[in-house]
Amino acid sequence: xxxxxxxxxxxxxxxxxxxxxxxxxxxxxxxxxxxxxxxxxxxxxxxxxxxxxxxxxxxxxxxxxxxxxxxxxxxxxxxxxxxxxxxxxxxxxxxxxxxxxxxxxxxxxxxxxxxxxxxxxxxxxxxxxxxxxxxxxxxxxxxxxxxxxxxxxxxxxxxxxxxxxxxxxxxxxxxxxxxxxxxxxxxxxxxxxxxxxxxxxxxxxxxxxxxxxxxxxxxxxxxxxxxxxxxxxxxxxxxxxxxxxxxxxxxxxxxxxxxxxxxxxxxxxxxxxxxxxxxxxxxxxxxxxxxxxxxxxxxxxxxxxxxxxxxxxxxxxxxxxxxxxxxxxxxxxxxxxxxxxxxxxxxxxxxxxxxxxxxxxxxxxxxxxxxxxxxxxxxxxxxxxxxxxxxxxxxxxxxxxxxxxxxxxxxx
Amino acid sequence: xxxxxxxxxxxxxxxxxxxxxxxxxxxxxxxxxxxxxxxxxxxxxxxxxxxxxxxxxxxxxxxxxxxxxxxxxxxxxxxxxxxxxxxxxxxxxxxxxxxxxxxxxxxxxxxxxxxxxxxxxxxxxxxxxxxxxxxxxxxxxxxxxxxxxxxxxxxxxxxxxxxxxxxxxxxxxxxxxxxxxxxxxxxxxxxxxxxxxxxxxxxxxxxxxxxxxxxxxxxxxxxxxxxxxxxxxxxxxxxxxxxxxxxxxxxxxxxxxxxxxxxxxxxxxxxxxxxxxxxxxxxxxxxxxxxxxxxxxxxxxxxxxxxxxxxxxxxxxxxxxxxxxxxxxxxxxxxxxxxxxxxxxxxxxxxxxxxxxxxxxxxxxxxxxxxxxxxxxxxxxxxxxxxxxxxxxxxxxxxxxxxxxxxxxxxx
Numbered sequence: 001x002x003x004x005x006x007x008x009x010x011x012x013x014x015x016x017x018x019x020x021x022x023x024x025x026x027x028x029x030x031x032x033x034x035x036x037x038x039x040x041x042x043x044x045x046x047x048x049x050x051x052x053x054x055x056x057x058x059x060x061x062x063x064x065x066x067x068x069x070x071x072x073x074x075x076x077x078x079x080x081x082x083x084x085x086x087x088x089x090x091x092x093x094x095x096x097x098x099x100x101x102x103x104x105x106x107x108x109x110x111x112x113x114x115x116x117x118x119x120x121x122x123x124x125x126x127x128x129x130x131x132x133x134x135x136x137x138x139x140x141x142x143x144x145x146x147x148x149x150x151x152x153x154x155x156x157x158x159x160x161x162x163x164x165x166x167x168x169x170x171x172x173x174x175x176x177x178x179x180x181x182x183x184x185x186x187x188x189x190x191x192x193x194x195x196x197x198x199x200x201x202x203x204x205x206x207x208x209x210x211x212x213x214x215x216x217x218x219x220x221x222x223x224x225x226x227x228x229x230x231x232x233x234x235x236x237x238x239x240x241x242x243x244x245x246x247x248x249x250x251x252x253x254x255x256x257x258x259x260x261x262x263x264x265x266x267x268x269x270x271x272x273x274x275x276x277x278x279x280x281x282x283x284x285x286x287x288x289x290x291x292x293x294x295x296x297x298x299x300x301x302x303x304x305x306x307x308x309x310x311x312x313x314x315x316x317x318x319x320x321x322x323x324x325x326x327x328x329x330x331x332x333x334x335x336x337x338x339x340x341x342x343x344x345x346x347x348x349x350x351x352x353x354x355x356x357x358x359x360x361x362x363x364x365x366x367x368x369x370x371x372x373x374x375x376x377x378x379x380x381x382x383x384x385x386x387x388x389x390x391x392x393x394x395x396x397x398x399x400x401x402x403x404x405x406x407x408x409x410x411x412x
Numbered sequence: 413x414x415x416x417x418x419x420x421x422x423x424x425x426x427x428x429x430x431x432x433x434x435x436x437x438x439x440x441x442x443x444x445x446x447x448x449x450x451x452x453x454x455x456x457x458x459x460x461x462x463x464x465x466x467x468x469x470x471x472x473x474x475x476x477x478x479x480x481x482x483x484x485x486x487x488x489x490x491x492x493x494x495x496x497x498x499x500x501x502x503x504x505x506x507x508x509x510x511x512x513x514x515x516x517x518x519x520x521x522x523x524x525x526x527x528x529x530x531x532x533x534x535x536x537x538x539x540x541x542x543x544x545x546x547x548x549x550x551x552x553x554x555x556x557x558x559x560x561x562x563x564x565x566x567x568x569x570x571x572x573x574x575x576x577x578x579x580x581x582x583x584x585x586x587x588x589x590x591x592x593x594x595x596x597x598x599x600x601x602x603x604x605x606x607x608x609x610x611x612x613x614x615x616x617x618x619x620x621x622x623x624x625x626x627x628x629x630x631x632x633x634x635x636x637x638x639x640x641x642x643x644x645x646x647x648x649x650x651x652x653x654x655x656x657x658x659x660x661x662x663x664x665x666x667x668x669x670x671x672x673x674x675x676x677x678x679x680x681x682x683x684x685x686x687x688x689x690x691x692x693x694x695x696x697x698x699x700x701x702x703x704x705x706x707x708x709x710x711x712x713x714x715x716x717x718x719x720x721x722x723x724x725x726x727x728x729x730x731x732x733x734x735x736x737x738x739x740x741x742x743x744x745x746x747x748x749x750x751x752x753x754x755x756x757x758x759x760x761x762x763x764x765x766x767x768x769x770x771x772x773x774x775x776x777x778x779x780x781x782x783x784x785x786x787x788x789x790x791x792x793x794x795x796x797x798x799x800x801x802x803x804x805x806x807x808x809x810x811x812x813x814x815x816x817x818x819x820x821x822x823x824x
Contacts, residue, residue: 014741014765094786100775102785109797110767187618191797206599207622212798233820240822329426351815353426355522363512363818372823373514373814374506385521385603385811386624387798399797402785403763406775408645410652411784 003182005171010189012136012168013110021085028081031159032074039070045151063118073124080128083376086394087134101405106398108134110191113183115140117197120148127170129379133394143175184209216380219249219335220307221365224256224324226341231264234340239271241364247309250336250368254314256324266290278303279315305331334383336365357390415594417583421550422601424580425522433497440493443571444486451482457563475530485536492540495788498806499546513817518810520546522603525595527552529609532560539582541791545806555587596621628792631661631747632719633777636668636736638753643676646752651683653776659721662748662780666726668736678702687723690715694729717743746795748777769802
């Protein structure tokens, strides 16, 4: 027996198809206003969640809403309303010799399920992107944020109802394990599931989903400083990649350095004494006495392949581009990888052979972001190759269908 | 411990990236020649498989290779060699205000696994499409065709070796249940799995795959003859959709007829007296005495939602376009759906609201085919929305990556 909320989500798909694009943007603008004008109620619900969490918990800050944060959420929603519609784009068109007309046109997925943790802002972000692209939103949030999420979804439903739009355009599943199981098994009802959160959550969704899903986010990110790397560019790229924001998925986790450049290593990492380095033996020897001693540690078996999300970075020494590529093949997560080199042949090989969503030459991985890539917004960063890869904006959460028009032609 | 064949497939990805497109097409042309010149060996291996199967088994004909069939396989391979390369297409391009250059470029998936049944021709077809698009082929065929498949893969490997190309570009997994399990669980090694075969096989793959997979093929196909349908067009469309080839996935399974047109029903199906009809009560009454009596049966609960693959068709009566759309929503498989109507508004609503890969107005579903759609060839027809939808040719088995080139720019 299918969960009734999931059945209702599926039913709402057709009612959303009938909306005009003007109506979609209008709804988002009204909702943005309502978020600010209903801040008190949202903050009160959030306070209930916060009261159950130890403020020392690293999740506490992510769970916390404030008036400023709500204004930021509303501002982002207005930006999504201002983007061009991702629907109805003609992706291919042809007329067969018999006169049959074919058009490949972008359409919504239908029902998009998002499984996430204690981040109530995601509730609004996901709804705005899904709604703008004609998709029905089916949310499964974390138990820690359940009061906040329920208040957010109730507000969205009030605004939908006031505009005469099917309120099943968004639904929040219970914050239970059973609800995740039902969502992941809802073949024929749910068209796509996107997990947003920890590696553990993403692995769980991938391993249990019978509906199509997109792995997002987890980024074990490497930057390779080549034998022909420019030191000044390297310093900027490594420092920006590592320290711009350590808690995001595009942050640098491992610096790979060519052995012929070990003498430059102290300068290469010299701009970020606040970072703890886990260096292999050769890198350790090159850095010893030239980097704050408490911050220089020996790499162990866990140092590579770890997404640190912190002021921590592994350092690996290699003797060739091949070895650097092999390291990334083994430890990278297919998110963002960079090379610093003045050698065009090495750059070309790196870009051709590295299997990742975003492959950089002489630029930091901190640019991996939907807004930076011109997508306007971002629902996540895909690290798989089926469907969208890399930053996912509005177009990336549409599918397409072939529309064929004839006059009774038949196929011989 | 990962299966060694799967590890070798993953390793071969990088060696295929280094091939030129000219080398890829040359290999396929040489292989096409080798298929014809090695026909005796292939047929001898196939004879071993045939000897173990009852000739009355409906699979027998699909399993059987002949000299003519091998020539057909070779001819198809030459066609794939003649198609434009799907790799290196620039799908988007932009330069940021800071000078950073972004390009979104098509690339191979990497390792594509295909799980199929007793059809040895699929071995060659899949290899030619995967190889042309830079992908490594990992095959898991049916036990019934194991001798044929092993001979085919040995031949491909001989030609690869003669051309100095990594022979792990193709591998055949053992025809065991364990091998399927290993393939479907090979996260990080296998980039995409495509099942080709029965509904049962497709469901098994979808339900057990941890790697991304594409549901293909199974088509419960409907055609709706609207209140405003043109009878002559309708006759051609229904007859062509049902009888052109009954054993293919685009064949018509259910004719939906508007109740105001029941008087036309005998003529609408009159061109195909060889088809057994499973009619609902109103349709049965309209047809009784006006269709060969042995061929007219009452519909039961299994008649709708069945992919017949035979000279059989359900007939359903509805009182409105809404009811027709609801029927398709409930029973269709998202493959191909058609409406026959002269009413533009009904046609537009049908195309907007029907959730299927291919939605036809006044044309038969028999056109759903990669070659007909201009894709040149076809590895299958996707009935899901993540990744390619509908017929999948070479471009549809590529992914993309973002290549970013800078001069040491950083992100504020």
